[in-house]
Amino acid sequence: MSSPQRADRNSAASTSAVTSLRERKKAKTRRTIQEEALRLFAEQGYEATTVEQIAEAAEVSPSTFFRYFPTKEDVVIQDDYDPMLLEAIRAQPPDLPPLTALRAAFRTAFESIGPEELDQMLARIKLTTSVPALRARTVEGLFATIELLAAAMAERSGRDPRGPAVRTLAGAVLGVILTALFGWVEQDGRTPLLVLIDEALGYLEAGLPI
Template sequence: MSSPQRADRTPHPSDRVVTSLRERKKAKTRRTIQEEALRLFAEQGYDATTVEQIAEAAEVSPSTFFRYFPTKEDVVTQDDYDPILLEAIRAQPPDLPPLTALRAAFRTAFESMGPEELDRTLARTKLSTSVPALRARITEGLFATIDMLAGAMAERAGRDRRSPAVRALVGAVMGVMLASLFTWVEQDGRTPLPVLLDEALGYLEAGLPI
């Protein structure tokens, strides 16, 4: 008789391979849905595009669409950048000043994005700023990012995330981020967002000289 497997056994390498393949397939499906949605929005407008049309273009069912994106708004506003940025912040040397660490973390996070991903981000940002139905969702996303950054910087400094110092730092950084995004959209992506944001954070780090 074979012995029962322990629930806490170390995963077999083949288990990890299967999981990795499954995650890659899910990421590809998610990316395809978003790409087709953005294409349809550009061709026929956000309001005129239905979830059913997006699902058909992505060759998935509407129920599959909703497994990845709970609403049509989410296909524009959702992304996976916050976890990447959080990991990059935690990887910075502890002796770096807060703004220097954040600036380096943003550089690292952007390095994980290729040109196509930046193009999709530009398209999503344009939609988010021009479609009234998306603006409220963007506000929710900003609050989530602010909370994430506050938690990460408070953890790094051993401070309370609600302290005035942490909130002032995160508020200033988010202001710089929004200004960079607006410039990026106005320029239609002519200057890459990583360059705009790094330059703006440099001004902030230097005390905002004008």
């Protein structure tokens, strides 16, 4: 006869396995919706593509689409990179200077992104720079990213995340990252994104010499 403790452990393990499977299925559905949306946008244009068409291509209902993406804009704007970057920043040794830690964190985060995902990122950035509605939503996301970077840097240094020094650093970092992203789009992805980002951060780390 199994003990109550063993039964509890088995039950907990079973619940964890079910939860993990559910999360994987949700991630797969989310990824499929986004992939099909980007394919349709490339084939027939952003404005001409409807949520219903995306849902049909992804083999989900429109209501399921809206559970994952509140609007059509969100299927382009949303990604998982901010949490991934935050985790990479927190993993850096505490004695590293702020920009050195950020540069290493970006390397860690972007090295984990595969070629197919990078192609999707390139397509999404092209859309956000060419569709007015997406440009407006992108600006909102930029403010959120500045706050995330500021919070991460403040956590490392014990400084106030709302202080001008921390926010200025976060804004400067985001500025050079945007420059790298725009260059990547202009080159149509010929130069690896990580190379462009690391070069831009290195330029900032050196004090922006001209």
